[in-house]
Amino acid sequence: MKYYTYFPxxxxxxxxxKAYDLSxxxxxxAPDVDLIELDDWNCCGSTPYTAVDELASLCSSGRNLAxxxxxxxxxxxxxxxxxxxxxxxxxxxxxYPELKAxxxxxxxAGGLEYRGTVKVRHLLDVxxxxxxxxxxxxxxxxxxxxxxVAPYYGCQIVRPGPGFxxxxxxxxxxxxxxxxxxxxxxxxxxxxxxxGSLIISEExxxxxxxxxxxxxxxxxxAECIATVCPLCQTNLDAYQSRVNKKFKTSFNLPVLFFxxxxxxxxxxxxxxLGLEKCIVSAEKVLAGCxxx
Amino acid sequence: xxxxxxxxxxxxGSNIAGTVAVEEVAQFASGLDSVVVARDYKYMCSDPxxxxxxxxxxxxxLNRVVVASCSPRMHEPTFRRACEDAGLNAYLFEMxxxxxxxxxxxxxxxxxxEKAKALVSAxxxxxxxxxxxxxxxxxxxxxxxxxxxxxxxxxxxxEIADSEHQVYLVERDSSIGGHMAQFDKTFPTLDCSACILxxxxxxxxxxxxxxxxxxxxxxxxxxxxGNFQAKIRMKAKYVDQEKCTGCGRCQELCPIxxxxxxxxxxxxxxxxxxxxxxxxxxxxxxxAESCSHLKGLKEGKDVCRLCEKGIEKKxxxxxxxxxxxxxQEDKIVEVEIGSIIIAxxxxxxxxxxxxxxxxxxxxxxxxxxxxERLSNASGPTSGEILLTDGRTPESVAIIxxxxxxxxxxxxxxxxxxxxxxxxxxxxxxxxxxxAQIYQLYIDLRCFGKGYEEFYNRLQKEGVNFVRGRxxxxxxxxxxxxxxxxxxxxxxxxxxxxxxxxxxxxxxLSCGLEPRADAGEVARxxxxxxxxxxxxxxxxxxxxxxxxxxxxVFVTGCCQGPKDIPDTVAQASAAAARVLAMISKGxxxxxAITSVIDEKLCSGCKICKDLCPYGAISFDExxxxxxxxxALCKGCGTxxxxxxxxxxxxxxxxxxxxxxxxxxVLV
Numbered sequence: 001m002k003y004y005t006y007f008p009x010x011x012x013x014x015x016x017x018k019a020y021d022l023s024x025x026x027x028x029x030a031p032d033v034d035l036i037e038l039d040d041w042n043c044c045g046s047t048p049y050t051a052v053d054e055l056a057s058l059c060s061s062g063r064n065l066a067x068x069x070x071x072x073x074x075x076x077x078x079x080x081x082x083x084x085x086x087x088x089x090x091x092x093x094x095x096y097p098e099l100k101a102x103x104x105x106x107x108x109a110g111g112l113e114y115r116g117t118v119k120v121r122h123l124l125d126v127x128x129x130x131x132x133x134x135x136x137x138x139x140x141x142x143x144x145x146x147x148x149v150a151p152y153y154g155c156q157i158v159r160p161g162p163g164f165x166x167x168x169x170x171x172x173x174x175x176x177x178x179x180x181x182x183x184x185x186x187x188x189x190x191x192x193x194x195x196g197s198l199i200i201s202e203e204x205x206x207x208x209x210x211x212x213x214x215x216x217x218x219x220x221x222a223e224c225i226a227t228v229c230p231l232c233q234t235n236l237d238a239y240q241s242r243v244n245k246k247f248k249t250s251f252n253l254p255v256l257f258f259x260x261x262x263x264x265x266x267x268x269x270x271x272x273l274g275l276e277k278c279i280v281s282a283e284k285v286l287a288g289c290x291x292x
Numbered sequence: 293x294x295x296x297x298x299x300x301x302x303x304x305g306s307n308i309a310g311t312v313a314v315e316e317v318a319q320f321a322s323g324l325d326s327v328v329v330a331r332d333y334k335y336m337c338s339d340p341x342x343x344x345x346x347x348x349x350x351x352x353x354l355n356r357v358v359v360a361s362c363s364p365r366m367h368e369p370t371f372r373r374a375c376e377d378a379g380l381n382a383y384l385f386e387m388x389x390x391x392x393x394x395x396x397x398x399x400x401x402x403x404x405x406e407k408a409k410a411l412v413s414a415x416x417x418x419x420x421x422x423x424x425x426x427x428x429x430x431x432x433x434x435x436x437x438x439x440x441x442x443x444x445x446x447x448x449x450x451e452i453a454d455s456e457h458q459v460y461l462v463e464r465d466s467s468i469g470g471h472m473a474q475f476d477k478t479f480p481t482l483d484c485s486a487c488i489l490x491x492x493x494x495x496x497x498x499x500x501x502x503x504x505x506x507x508x509x510x511x512x513x514x515x516x517x518g519n520f521q522a523k524i525r526m527k528a529k530y531v532d533q534e535k536c537t538g539c540g541r542c543q544e545l546c547p548i549x550x551x552x553x554x555x556x557x558x559x560x561x562x563x564x565x566x567x568x569x570x571x572x573x574x575x576x577x578x579x580a581e582s583c584s585h586l587k588g589l590k591e592g593k594d595v596c597r598l599c600e601k602g603i604e605k606k607x608x609x610x611x612x613x614x615x616x617x618x619x620q621e622d623k624i625v626e627v628e629i630g631s632i633i634i635a636x637x638x639x640x641x642x643x644x645x646x647x648x649x650x651x652x653x654x655x656x657x658x659x660x661x662x663x664e665r666l667s668n669a670s671g672p673t674s675g676e677i678l679l680t681d682g683r684t685p686e687s688v689a690i691i692x693x694x695x696x697x698x699x700x701x702x703x704x705x706x707x708x709x710x711x712x713x714x715x716x717x718x719x720x721x722x723x724x725x726x727a728q729i730y731q732l733y734i735d736l737r738c739f740g741k742g743y744e745e746f747y748n749r750l751q752k753e754g755v756n757f758v759r760g761r762x763x764x765x766x767x768x769x770x771x772x773x774x775x776x777x778x779x780x781x782x783x784x785x786x787x788x789x790x791x792x793x794x795x796x797x798x799x800l801s802c803g804l805e806p807r808a809d810a811g812e813v814a815r816x817x818x819x820x821x822x823x824x825x826x827x828x829x830x831x832x833x834x835x836x837x838x839x840x841x842x843x844v845f846v847t848g849c850c851q852g853p854k855d856i857p858d859t860v861a862q863a864s865a866a867a868a869r870v871l872a873m874i875s876k877g878x879x880x881x882x883a884i885t886s887v888i889d890e891k892l893c894s895g896c897k898i899c900k901d902l903c904p905y906g907a908i909s910f911d912e913x914x915x916x917x918x919x920x921x922a923l924c925k926g927c928g929t930x931x932x933x934x935x936x937x938x939x940x941x942x943x944x945x946x947x948x949x950x951x952x953x954x955x956v957l958v
Contacts (some may be wrong), residue, residue, distance in 0.1 A: 169647035186653075188768050216768050 002130055004121075005068045006035035007086070009044055009079035009230070016238070017079075017230030019274025023259035024078045024123055030130045030139040034268060035076065038068055044082040045089060048197060058099060059106040061089035066107050066114040066150045078123040078259070080156035080229035086120040122157050124228050124258065125164040128172040133179040141267035142289045143181030149261065150187040150222035150253075151177050152213070154232045158191050167191070173258060177226055180265040187215045194232040210235055211243045214251045223285045224254040226261055233257060237279045254282035264289050293590045295326045295420050295488030298354040300330045300345060302336035302361035304391055307678060308743045309334075311395040311404045316359065320409045328352050337367050342374040349378035356422070360388040360408065365831075373478065373922050378842060381424035383883065383943060388415040414955030419947045424881035430520035430922055431810045433630035434874045435633035437462065439510055439813070442470020443856060444848025444863045445635035446492050451867035453501035457874055460627050461496065462524055463506045467571035469493055470637055474554060474661060476668040479715040480746030486570055491922060493572040499601045507577055511624065513817050514906060515557070517843030517880045518630045528620040530578035531564070533613035538566060538574035542599035542611055550582045552672075556662040564616075565598045569670055576615075585618060631843045634827060635863065636813055638804040641695030641702065644790040649694065649800055650765040654778060655680040657798045660712060677723050677797075685796035687728035688720055689780045696803030696809050697734060703857075704824055706803035706853040710737045713801045714747055717755045730756045730793055732782055740855065757792070759786045765798050818904065826852045838865040842879065845869055845957045884926035884943040892938035898928035899939060 007242045010020040028035050043049070045061030065086065068075045077083050078247045095102045107113055127136065151173040158167045170191055174184035194213060195206025213236060217225050237255040244251055256278065261290055263273040264286055275282055283290075299321040305308035314332040321330035322388075329348055333341050336359055348354050357380065359371050365385040367625075372382035390408040398404035428606040434457045438449045441463030449459045461468070472478075473493075475485035496502055497902040505524055512523040531542075538546055546562035554567045561567065564581035566574060578599075580586045588595040600612035600618075610616070640661050650657045657681050658666065669675035690713045712731065717729045736757075738747045753756070760782040769775045770792070778793035784791045806825035807813075814821050819839040820828040827846045830838040837845045847866040848859045871880060893916040900908040900917055907923035908930060910916075919930075919939075931941040940946075 166647070188766060189655075212768065212770070 001034050001200055002126075003034045003036060003073050004076040004126065005071050005073045005118075006037045007041055007064060007068070007075055007077040007082060008037065009082040011081075011230035011234075012078050012225055015230065015269040016234050017257070017278040020078050020230055020233070020257045020259060022261045023257055023273040024270075027259050030266050031125065031135050033131060035069070036069075036073070038064065038075070039072075040067065042076075044079075045085045047081060047085065049284065050085065053105050055099070055102055056104050057085075058089055058092060059086055062093065062103045062107055063110065063112060063118075064113055065089060066112040066116045068118045069114055074121050074126075075117045076077045076123055076126050077122045078228075078257075080122065080154055081231060083120060083122045084156045090116065090118070090120060095241070122164070122228065124157065124172060124176070126178055127262070129164060133175055136176065136262070137179045137181075140180055140265045142265055144177075144261065144265050144289050145181045146186050147182040147285065148221050149177045149182045149205055149225045150217035150220065150225045151184050151190055151258075152187065152217070152218065152225050152227045152232060152236075153191045154227065154229045155191060155193045157228060173226060173228065176258065177261065178291055180261060182261070182265075185217075185220045185222050187217055187222070188222060189213050194229075194235040196231055196235075198213075199235050206235065207239060209241055210239055213248050214240065214243060214249070214253060216248045218251060218253055222253060224282060225258055226256055226258045228258055240280055252280060252286055254278055293355060295356050295556060296328045296352070296354050296417055297324075297326045297328040297356040297358060298345065298348045298352065298359065299327055299416060300336050301330070301332040301408075301412070302341070302359065303332065303334045304361060304395075305334065305822045307872055308361070308391050308395045308408075310311070311398060311401055312408045313401065313405045314408075317390075317412060318410045320374055321358075321360075321412050326356075326420060326925050328354060329418060336361050342370070342870050345371070345374050346378040349375070349380055355380065355384060356419045357385045358388060358412065358419055359385070360390045360415065363390040363393075367536065367763075382427075383425040384422055386415045388412050388423065406942050410956045413958065414952045417955035418948050421696065421945065422943070425942055427883045428921070429878040429880055429882045430516075430518050430880050432873050432876070433459065433520075433628055434458070435627065435629040435630045436637060436870055436874075437520070437627065437632045439632065440470070440635035440637055440848070440850070441465075441468030441496075441504075442635060442637045442848060443472040443489065444637065444850075444859045445470070445633070446489075446496055446865035447860050448633045448635060448847055448870075449502055450492060450499070451864055453499045454500055454872060455871055459499075459502045460522075460524070460629065461502055462508050462510055463504070464509055465567065465574075466507045466529070466577040467567050467573065468496060468504070468506065469568075469570075469572065471661070472554075472856060473568065473570070474668070475664050476671075477715060477719060479711040480740075480742045482715070482718070486668075490570045490572075493570070495833045497572040504573065505625070508574060508625075510813070510816055513632070516905070517841075517849075517881070518873070519938065520629050520843065521920075522629060522630060522632070524621045524625045524627065526625055526822050528580070528622050529575075530583070530616065530618055530620050531576045532615040532617050533573065533575050534636055535613045536575040536611075537613050537615075538576070539612075540566060540576075541609075542576050542616070544674070545598040545602060545608070545610065547598060547929060548582050548584055548799040550579070555665045555672050556659065556661055558665050578616075578618075580689075583903075586614040589618070614833070631873055632817055632846065633863075633866050633870065633894065634813065634817060634819070634839075634844065634846045634850055635848045635866075636807055636850040639705075639807050641802040641805050643694050643800045643802050644879055645701070646694065648760070648764040649691065650767070650778070650798070651800060654765065654767050654798075656685070656778060656796060657800065659800050659802050660709070660716075660762060661802075663716055663799045667716075667784045668721070670682075670928060673921070675723075677720060679796055683796070684724055685727060686724075687730070687777075687795040688716075688797045688799065689730040689762075689765075689793055689795040690716055691798045691803060692731065692733040692801045693761065693767075693781070693880065694800040694802045695805070698943075702803055702805060704803075704853070705737065707737070708853060708855045709801040709803060710735075711740070711743055711746070711855065713799075713859075714738070714750050714755075716799055717750050718753065721753050721755070728756065728795070729754075730758055730780070730795065732758045732762045732780065734759070734761055734762060736799050740857065746957070758782060758784050758791070760791075769794075801891060806850070810850065813850075817841060819844055819846070824852075826850065837862060837869055842881075843873070881922055882924070882926050884920045884941070885924035886919050886928070886930050886939050886941050888917055888919055888924065888930075888934075889938045889940070890918075892936045893917055894936050894938075896935065898935065899935050902929050902933050904929065 548563035
């Protein structure tokens with residue numbers, strides 16, 4: 001059994017990406033990965049908050065790290081934004097002693113301290129590098145043979161490097177998709193921005209970016225997109241109809257969390273994977289592989 | 293004899309005197325033990341400066357001389373010679389470096405003066421214990437080994453062979469010619485590369501003083517300057533080179549096609565092949581890894597042999613000369629030589645690691661060398677510039693500095709890419725007059741004779757110069773015009789805009805890098821590599837072809853990126869150095885060597901294993917080690933390692949070094 005401190009983040013636990021949390025917990029069981037949720041966790045510090053008040057964001061992020069440090073395991077999160085923010089806090093506290101002093105003071109007020117020893121990892125990293133492709137293949141009950149998947153990494157888990165994969169040409173999700181029996185199609189925009197939170201403030205720009213992604217995936221023959229990030233999933237799935245309207249396109253591409261694809265391949269029932277929460281239904285493309 | 297020491301403090305104009313109070317240092321030196329005279333002078337290295345030393349030796353009976361001036365790398369030979377002229381052994385001279393080690397690096401005048409005094413005091417104390425040593429001379433074998441048959445090796449080999457000295461030219465491939473044989477035209481004169489190279493290649497092939505060893509690799513080198521022994525592996529060619537007429541029939545019969553290395557994978561060659569039409573020697577070889585008969589033999593099968601036997605049913609004969617010989621094996625040849633010229637060249641940077649540029653992902657993204665082959669009349673398209681689908685490109689982007697001037701890959705400038713990129717523009721313009729051509733550059737470095745003029749000419753030929761490093765080459769179209777094109781993204785820093793340039797073909801002007809196995813070659817001949825991996829010359833400015841190992845010279849791109857004129861000049865320079873050695877007929881070998889006291893030696897052989905020059909041997913009868921002084925470089929490794937303290941480094945004895953340290957401290 002491998003043990004991790006699990007940090008679901010707000011999107012996956014309470015927000016629109018509930019299916020991510022559900023499916024992550026469900027698929028972790030098969031290869032003996034124990035995701036122990038961090039008690040009393042709070043906001044990761046979040047990108048917009050960092051822009052408004054950096055110190056407060058660092059304190060918020062630091063509190064999670066301090067709590068995790070007590071447990072001693074690697075801290076794993078399914079959310080790309082949490083992954084970036086928590087890692088950035090780690091490096092900021094190491095690099096800027098004057099910031100660390102202020103954060104330490106805030107943590108001390110809450111009876112906490114942080115020594116900087118927690119390793120923050122993305123859930124994809126754990127599955128790919130700790131569990132391994134062979135182990136994942138050995139758990140497959142319904143091979144996804146024939147399913148054409150666009151592996152979408154988004155920008156945050158690969159940049160800024162060096163992370164666990166190549167910043168311009170990542171491969172880990174491609175290999176993971178293949179280890180489930182599916183085909184990872186060539187997807188040149190696999191590490192490009194989905195628009196992120198601009199979808200709220202600058203919708204036209206974000207829709208343009210989403211359109212490019214959907215166009216590239218579908219023109220390369222994808223039947224669905226696999227994502228590793230709650231926000232990417234929301235933007236590509238929930239705004240697909242708006243893209244269709246704005247650009248007069250007719251995309252109908254289900255956007256699934258990679259953990260959902262793993263779950264389907266592992267033979268876990270679709271309810272437990274939150275598949276019904278997809279706005280663009282995945283039922284048709286997964287029809288051949290689903291356990292009912 | 294009681295030491296009588298003379299000390300001379302050099303002003304070096306204002307280089308030293310500007311920071312160090314030289315009179316004060318001379319005054320200080322005159323008070324040191326055994327110092328008979330101490331003077332300061334404006335330029336010690338000048339004739340009057342040297343005469344000062346010579347006169348004092350004769351008139352004052354000096355038997356030790358210290359000069360405090362620049363680095364011994366500059367003028368130690370000068371002053372040693374002056375001492376010898378006046379009848380003093382060169383090793384009774386010592387130099388204190390009060391320029392590079394003192395005046396140039398110390399701003400505070402008082403501190404500089406104190407430091408100069410300490411360095412002079414150290415030299416005076418040290419020289420007290422120095423002993424006369426004798427340099428020895430060994431004869432020079434006039435045979436020369438040239439490693440690498442590109443233009444550098446060819447030029448060096450010809451210069452030496454023309455003066456009627458034997459050259460062994462060792463080339464890894466089956467033909468000489470190197471990269472230059474692959475090029476189409478040369479910049480800026482637009483000479484056909486093959487046309488100017490092949491006369492030299494054929495001269496090499498026919499030269500009575502050149503033994504050409506192609507398809508061969510250097511395996512081992514032993515010995516020392518003037519007297520090296522080299523072992524060369526001549527790989528089995530499976531074709532009797534005496535019998536082969538180069539008719540090419542075997543290539544037509546062979547059913548196995550593999551990508552041609554010479555054509556950079558754009559064309560095919562057979563398993564039995566002559567790499568290109570003007571190859572020297574123009575004889576076939578069989579690539580054992582592709583040949584189905586040779587592969588079959590390993591499994592005990594007898595298959596194919598079409599090249600040998602022909603196709604009987606159709607009445608087509610095989611090799612008429614009967615040259616095919618599947619029984620050949622590698623041969624090891626030993627040669628004796630006096631000097632070695634390393635001319636192993638470069639390899640092109642592999643752009644597939646820069647994923648953003650799409651090499652290997654998209655069709656019609658080419659490396660520089662691939663374009664050379666595409667544009668070459670002997671290339672896979674007979675010189676027509678074509679896309680993979682057979683169309684003629686309407687637009688081409690040439691991206692500069694791929695792998696060069698980039699801290700992610702190579703920090704250095706590869707020096708030739710700007711110019712060959714300009715040349716490509718011209719070749720494209722010539723063959724496709726209406727093509728849109730874009731040069732994406734950071735800076736244009738057109739530094740050679742006629743290069744700037746060539747750049748100006750290209751501007752007039754209507755090439756688009758875009759100043760900006762390309763960010764990406766993508767096939768993802770954003771507009772209808774971009775559909776089906778490669779789009780080059782960049783920031784055009786001349787107009788401060790982001791640009792998307794749709795083109796049909798992208799050429800990556802890849803930099804030059806050291807060959808992947810340069811480290812092995814360096815170990816074989818015991819030379820060093822600089823941080824970028826190229827072979828290290830003895831001095832970057834004043835000794836650019838010699839190396840730290842006497843008798844081993846470097847030339848061409850293995851020493852650093854350079855164009856053909858510079859390569860040829862450097863190759864001639866290396867040849868001149870070798871010829872000077874041969875002409876003198878003897879070389880001086882270092883008098884500073886190690887010596888083993890047999891009485892103290894326990895025969896543990898630690899020194900023997902550590903010696904980087906193989907200079908130590910073990911006497912089985914006496915059970916002690918001894919040093920071959922001809923091989924010893926005086927590096928001192930054995931001295932430090934000997935657990936019994938049995939080894940002394942001449943000129944660096946414990947007594948001398950401790951006295952030097954004391955001199956600095958008091």
